[in-house]
Amino acid sequence: AMSRELGLSYKSAFVLCHKLREAMATELKGRALGGEGIEAEIDGAYFGGYVKPENRKEDRKDRRFAMNQSGKRRSVVIIRERDGQTLPMVFKTEAEATTWIAKRVDRATVLHADEAPSWNSLHAKFDVRRVNHELAYSWDGACTNQAESFFSRLRRAEQGHHHCISGPYLLRYAQEASWREDNRRVSNGAQAHRVAGNALAAKQSVDFTGYWQR
Secondary structure (H helix, E strand, C coil): CHHHHHHCHHHHHHHHHHHHHHHHHHCCCCCEEECCCCCCEECCCCECCCCCCCCCHHHHCCCCHHCCCCCCCEEEEEEEEEECCEEEEECHHHHHHHHHHHHHHHCCEEEEECHHEEEHHHCCCEEEECCCCCCCCCCCCCCHHHHHHHHHHHHHHHHHCCCCCCCHHHHHHHHHHHHHCCCCCCCCCHHHHHHHHHHHHCCCCCCCCCCCHC
């Protein structure tokens, strides 16, 4: 759509959109979440690593086994305050996110997580409330519904608009979704002014310096 509306090549539109995502991400840089009396939810979801099945049924492999996967799948981990802000990051596995969570979340925060063993080590530093999703969506106030809502929107953006969000740009797509979530009640005009202002104030692109020479 951007290519059509602005009369640009696909490559130019791709770079422009990603530079706008970089501009959105400047608001997330150094963000710390939580605090006394604040509750936050954490969760992870996997993206990318698609393996195209063979044409003939007898040649197809069971892609649930690691040996038949591409190794390119990555986990987007989200920290989402209840009635507050969000912060995403990309890791190879969910378990790698615990150190990052400990650095970005205030120790007084009450964390909510599912029963995945990836989050077990967080009990040493936080008050963590767990919910077993095999039994219930929420349990005694513990739930990760808002974190899962973020992933629902991110997957809808992938399926309906981006079609593929993976590889080196996965974090930028996640940061865009986070920015949109945090500003969903801000008017469209105010959002446009914010993004334009961030873009005009941005330094040299981290992702696309030298892109045209590749």
